Amino acid sequence: ADLPGCGEDATTYDDLVLYAAFYCEFGDFMAYDDGDTDASVIVPLADDLGPAVLGVVLAHEYGHAVQQRTGVLERRLPTVYTEQQADCIAGAWVGRTYRGESPNLRLGDADLRAGLVAMVEVRDPVGVDQFEVGGHGTAFDRVGAFQYGFTGGLARCAGLIDEPLPLMPNEFQTVGDRTRGGNASYDCSDAQPGEECTPAPEFLAADLNHYWQDAVPDFPTLEAVAVDDFAGFTCPEQVLVSEAVAYCPQAATIAYDEPYVLDLYDEYGDFTLGYLYGIAWGAVQQERTGSTLTGEARQLQLDCWTGAWVADITPDEFGRTRRSEDLDGDGEPDSTVASSPGDLDEAVRMAILLGDLGARVDRVGSPFEKIEHFRAGVLGGPDACT
Secondary structure (H helix, E strand, O other): OOEEEOOOOEEHHHHHHHHEEEEEEOOOEEEEEEOOOOOOOOHHHHHOOOOHHHHHHHHHHHHHHHHHHHOOOOOOOOOOHHHHHHHHHHHHHHHHOOOOOOOOOOOOHHHHHHHHHHHOOOOOOOOOOOOOOOOOOOOHHHHHHHHHHHHHHHHHHHHHOOOOOOOOOOOOOOOOHHHHOOOOOOOOOOOOOOOOOOOOHHHHHHHHHHHHHHOOOOOOOEEEEEEOEEEEEEEEOOEEEEEEEEEEEOOEEEEHHHHEEEEEHHHHOOOHHHHHHHHHHHHHHHHOOOOOOOOOHHHHHHHHHHHHHHHHHOOOOOOOOOOOOOOOOOOOOOOOOOOOOOHHHHHHHHHHHHHHOOOOOOOOOOOHHHHHHHHHHHOHHHHHOO
């Protein structure tokens, strides 16, 4: 059926599918796609995660309706800032219903997880400048705004237009990065003739050693080892960091489940390995210092430390990272490694994948908590993790 036009005579169904849902200030209405085509987003997500997905989508569009009434849409702001506030408002609605403050509806842990996944699925494509017209932000940005509203409510969202949350770069810095879609080669088997290539497991391990040895001069040089059958990995005093990565103190070795990593590498991208490495190197520091943190708190510090390491290798708009200069005076850049657009989003996906199913399980942290601590490390550095 014909849809109402938004500044035009009619809206085509193809246009609606492109946006999944939209609010139109000309006519003051919302429309959402309830189709089940290959291009549809909402229905497949709702089928997979539950109907709360639709609530999150509509709460976001209600955010734009609020902006129309408060004059925000008349200010000619970059789209990404109005979208950030709408994500915050969606988070505020979910937070209210999650805490039992709504007389009509109660959302639970699975619904909160669905909201986080929805933010990930409707992020800007990797490589897109989020300040272009129509930009919504990366998954890292969108989840952050959603969490900001969830914890702080509508009053906190009101201030975002004048003081927006920081946005992470999403444009490719090199031709090679663009060609690979932001993913480094796992084993260089797909490298082009004449191309310089270091396998991701090697350069990630080398950079983490460098990062921690800069911070802690007596930090050991760790070797990463791929294991085909992780259950068969033996070490007298092994420290199991997660179900897919462990630390062996005697051999100064990090072992990871290679089949598991390769599956995620193909599905999500290269920083699935970077995330596992990050929490493993952090666990070594906890062991070395005799950290008294236990359970969930111990695991969440690892998420924060992983975020702090990523912040150190995330390039700014000029392609510079915090360690791309020669700060130690040896005549060489402190690091030639840089994260790629999409890496932060892949870390968010890993936090959702590995997080506790319930907020009260308190084993490794819920997806919400893990993302919150990872973001704290990215935005605040290692000091935020103590």
